[in-house]
Amino acid sequence: MSSTVQARQARDERKSAASATPRVGFVSLGCPKALVDSEQVLTQLRAEGYEIAPSYESADLVVVNTCGFIDSAVAESLDAIGEALHENGKVIVTGCLGARENGSFVRAAHPKVLAVTGPHATAEVMSAVHEHLPKPHDPFVDLVPPQGIKLTPSHYAYLKISEGCNHRCTFCIIPSLRGDLKSRPIGEVLLEAERLLKAGVRELLVVSQDTSAYGVDVKYRTGFWQGRPLRTHMTELASALDALGRAHRAWVRLHYVYPYPHVDEVVTRMTTNVGEGGLLPYLDVPFQHASPRILKLMKRPAAPEKVLDRIAAWRRERPEITAAPSSSVFPEKRKANSRRSSTFSMRRSSIASDALRTRRSRARPRTRFRIPSPTASRKNDDAASWKSRGKSARRSSRAESGRRSTSSSTRTKEKAVAVRRDRSQLPAAPRTRRRSTAWSGSKPHRRSRVSDRLPGSS
Numbered sequence: 001m002s003s004t005v006q007a008r009q010a011r012d013e014r015k016s017a018a019s020a021t022p023r024v025g026f027v028s029l030g031c032p033k034a035l036v037d038s039e040q041v042l043t044q045l046r047a048e049g050y051e052i053a054p055s056y057e058s059a060d061l062v063v064v065n066t067c068g069f070i071d072s073a074v075a076e077s078l079d080a081i082g083e084a085l086h087e088n089g090k091v092i093v094t095g096c097l098g099a100r101e102n103g104s105f106v107r108a109a110h111p112k113v114l115a116v117t118g119p120h121a122t123a124e125v126m127s128a129v130h131e132h133l134p135k136p137h138d139p140f141v142d143l144v145p146p147q148g149i150k151l152t153p154s155h156y157a158y159l160k161i162s163e164g165c166n167h168r169c170t171f172c173i174i175p176s177l178r179g180d181l182k183s184r185p186i187g188e189v190l191l192e193a194e195r196l197l198k199a200g201v202r203e204l205l206v207v208s209q210d211t212s213a214y215g216v217d218v219k220y221r222t223g224f225w226q227g228r229p230l231r232t233h234m235t236e237l238a239s240a241l242d243a244l245g246r247a248h249r250a251w252v253r254l255h256y257v258y259p260y261p262h263v264d265e266v267v268t269r270m271t272t273n274v275g276e277g278g279l280l281p282y283l284d285v286p287f288q289h290a291s292p293r294i295l296k297l298m299k300r301p302a303a304p305e306k307v308l309d310r311i312a313a314w315r316r317e318r319p320e321i322t323a324a325p326s327s328s329v330f331p332e333k334r335k336a337n338s339r340r341s342s343t344f345s346m347r348r349s350s351i352a353s354d355a356l357r358t359r360r361s362r363a364r365p366r367t368r369f370r371i372p373s374p375t376a377s378r379k380n381d382d383a384a385s386w387k388s389r390g391k392s393a394r395r396s397s398r399a400e401s402g403r404r405s406t407s408s409s410t411r412t413k414e415k416a417v418a419v420r421r422d423r424s425q426l427p428a429a430p431r432t433r434r435r436s437t438a439w440s441g442s443k444p445h446r447r448s449r450v451s452d453r454l455p456g457s458s
Contacts, residue, residue, distance in 0.1 A: 025059030030067030056087035068097035
């Protein structure tokens, strides 16, 4: 094969590879701030391997960054959207005009657009691009898999939806380390969840510092997923995750759920057949404590009795629901608080049965424990080993000790007889009269010396 033919084939391969790379057209309107937003979107597109097309015909998709400040700018933006739809057919709208009436204004004029986002929404625009024009994964170029690098086993993964916390509990250091609540865009969260499920994950564990407060920091701003608007709210996120889980026959499990009122709506959307996938009837709830006084010292926004009533309502709606609690030990040493926590735990675990609740509430919890000393432990070990030897071993031990005591007493008696025999052969000592001890003052006199008892002593 000649070098000319080889060069032609190599050129054709490069052309086919270039044609396989997704190409995005871009129309930027509006003020310099909108221009900066366009630059950020284009930078992200090029960083992910997309090519920028110079015309409608050569583009696989077109993004139009609009302006909605004055009437003439609105008219120009609507004309640009209509032109892109006519020339290409696949259009994503972003910018200020997209934020008017939560996207309804643009959709009323051009219902065929793929997605509508507001200004400064690079993540939402990229989510829409990924959905309608996915970039094929090339294992020779893309060193990172689509779902990213995960440290968990392949069958489950954590999905973090927010960072930080707005509470200022006295026992918690999280706000000083991670700051206030910062919710991720709902489109970005759902895109990550979809990638994980497509990669083979069978269970998504939704985590944050306060899952129930998702979207509070952005005032439940409207995002977009699969071309439709979604509020950045826990209930709508749970519904979308439930739909994704059912589509891939995977589970979704919610963690760190504070018992806020809107959690009741989430409970109603939980699946009744776990074999079909979806949102599991499971809630990880941080109760922290049962004493109102301790909760006040903790600065916790909860009341124990209301929490119990809410759990009872959840069980009436979903009898199979599991509420996994977590509690904290606060530095307040009072037996009443400990007893209240124990009683609260009993009521919480038996909330589904009145009889069980009555029986357990009468039980007095034991809060004191006795730690045995090392000496007592050794004594207990010796006693246990002694008992394990059995009756026969004890009888043989007694017999052996009896034989030892008998032989020793016999030897003692023999020694005593020998001493008496030796003493009987000695001459008898003369009898002497002892002087009585006389008292003089407070001290007695010294007894008589040995020489005083000898015969002939004066």
